[in-house]
Amino acid sequence: MKASVTKGLGQGFAVEDITIGDPVGHEVRIAVKASGLCHSDLSVATFIGGEFPVVLGHEVAGEVVEVGPLVSQVKVGDHVVGSLIQYCGSCVNCLGGRSYICLRPEATLRGADQASRLSWNGAPVAQGMGLGGFAQEVLVHENQLAVVPDEMPWAPAALLGCGVLTGAGAVLRSAEVRQGDTVVVIGAGGVGLNAVNGARLAGAEKIIVTDLEDVKLDRARAFGATHVVNSRTADPVEAVRDITGHGADHVFDFVGVRPVTAQAMQMLGRGGGLYLIGVGGMDAGVDVSALTALTYSQKVQGVYMGSSEIKRDLPFYASMYLQGRMNLDDLITKRIALDEIDAGYESLTDPSSGRVVITDLS
Numbered sequence: 001m002k003a004s005v006t007k008g009l010g011q012g013f014a015v016e017d018i019t020i021g022d023p024v025g026h027e028v029r030i031a032v033k034a035s036g037l038c039h040s041d042l043s044v045a046t047f048i049g050g051e052f053p054v055v056l057g058h059e060v061a062g063e064v065v066e067v068g069p070l071v072s073q074v075k076v077g078d079h080v081v082g083s084l085i086q087y088c089g090s091c092v093n094c095l096g097g098r099s100y101i102c103l104r105p106e107a108t109l110r111g112a113d114q115a116s117r118l119s120w121n122g123a124p125v126a127q128g129m130g131l132g133g134f135a136q137e138v139l140v141h142e143n144q145l146a147v148v149p150d151e152m153p154w155a156p157a158a159l160l161g162c163g164v165l166t167g168a169g170a171v172l173r174s175a176e177v178r179q180g181d182t183v184v185v186i187g188a189g190g191v192g193l194n195a196v197n198g199a200r201l202a203g204a205e206k207i208i209v210t211d212l213e214d215v216k217l218d219r220a221r222a223f224g225a226t227h228v229v230n231s232r233t234a235d236p237v238e239a240v241r242d243i244t245g246h247g248a249d250h251v252f253d254f255v256g257v258r259p260v261t262a263q264a265m266q267m268l269g270r271g272g273g274l275y276l277i278g279v280g281g282m283d284a285g286v287d288v289s290a291l292t293a294l295t296y297s298q299k300v301q302g303v304y305m306g307s308s309e310i311k312r313d314l315p316f317y318a319s320m321y322l323q324g325r326m327n328l329d330d331l332i333t334k335r336i337a338l339d340e341i342d343a344g345y346e347s348l349t350d351p352s353s354g355r356v357v358i359t360d361l362s
């Protein structure tokens with residue numbers, strides 16, 4: 001099959017003919033129909049690194065074509081969405097309803113004594129996040145898949161697996177925003193706009209979005225932001241305090257650089273929560289004054305993948321989309337072919353671009 005292989009740091013994405021194994025145990029082989037370009041894969045390919053050669057891509061939707069002998073949760077013909085959340089299903093965190101922080105995520109992968117799922121010229125090829133979605137086919141553990149309705153279109157389905165789970169999940173699952181709450185979203189990118197989607201679903205009264213680009217803020221308004229603030233031209237802390245009167249109930253930081261996160265902390269009202277989602281550099285973080293935090297009962301929480309339970313949340317978000325209650329179509333500004341990934345990532349540097357999705361896998 002054809003797959004886009006990253007051979008080393010800074011070497012980009014090149015289509016090659018590679019071999020994919022047959023499903024064993026709980027593995028499922030899917031024919032990829034759409035695969036989103038998430039920034040994290042570009043970070044792995046350009047500066048984080050890891051195992052090479054590798055097939056990256058972790059926002060993937062496709063149709064099940066073959067299942068291993070132990071598979072019980074999906075069947076051939078099902079439309080599925082993949083997620084990078086890997087969980088065993090039997091540790092205390094999984095059993096406690098927190099599979100996103102599973103203690104044995106490696107249970108979803110093949111062991112060292114088994115053949116690699118992917119190979120190229122007889123040598124193993126790594127699979128990004130257990131998925132490897134920049135390919136015509138994916139071989140993945142059934143725990144990393146959720147079934148979505150057949151009528152769910154492929155491109156928005158692919159976005160559910162990372163950007164939607166993270167952005168909407170941060171609001172609905174991590175923060176459990178309630179009707180009437182005030183929400184601040186810092187950074188109106190692909191993930192932040194899904195937080196706006198989530199805040200609308202939750203019934204937040206005020207949804208304040210900050211960004212540096214007017215074109216991003218215009219899009220945020222179209223998604224349901226009630227107020228927008230350009231942090232280049234206005235002090236975002238003052239603006240949030242003016243709009244809310246006394247600070248926000250929930251502030252979501254999708255940027256993750258220290259000066260921005262410090263501002264985010266100052267936006268909190270009494271009893272407010274700051275949620276750390278974006279990581280803009282290795283030193284991302286925030287200083288917390290214990291005196292202020294305890295006096296005003298404030299909290300800071302790191303958010304991994306929107307605290308999502310994928311078997312519950314992926315079908316839920318698909319349903320919200322199909323009911324017209326979640327805007328995913330306007331997130332997608334470009335559709336590309338499998339051999340256009342480098343140019344696709346390049347196009348993301350244009351502030352007017354949204355998400356890029358591979359839909360031509362021929």
Ligand SMILES: NC(=O)c1ccc[n+]([C@@H]2O[C@H](COP(=O)([O-])OP(=O)(O)OC[C@H]3O[C@@H](n4cnc5c(N)ncnc54)[C@H](O)[C@@H]3O)[C@@H](O)[C@H]2O)c1
Pocket residue numbers: 039040162163166186187188189190191192210211212213216231254255256260276277278279280303304305306
């Ligand atoms: N925690 C998790 O589990 C998880 C999962 C997926 C993605 N992420 C992270 O979420 C972050 C957002 O991802 P994305 O795909 O939406 O990125 P993106 O680049 O599309 O969006 C970031 C946005 O922030 C804006 N921005 C930059 N500096 C700003 C500032 N000072 N003030 C206000 N806005 C500013 C940019 O203009 C842009 O619109 C990334 O850091 C990504 O790695 C985290």
Ligand SMILES: [Zn+2]
Pocket residue numbers: 038039040041058059162163
């Ligand atoms: Zn991602």
Ligand SMILES: [Zn+2]
Pocket residue numbers: 087088089090091092093094095099101102103104105
């Ligand atoms: Zn587990």
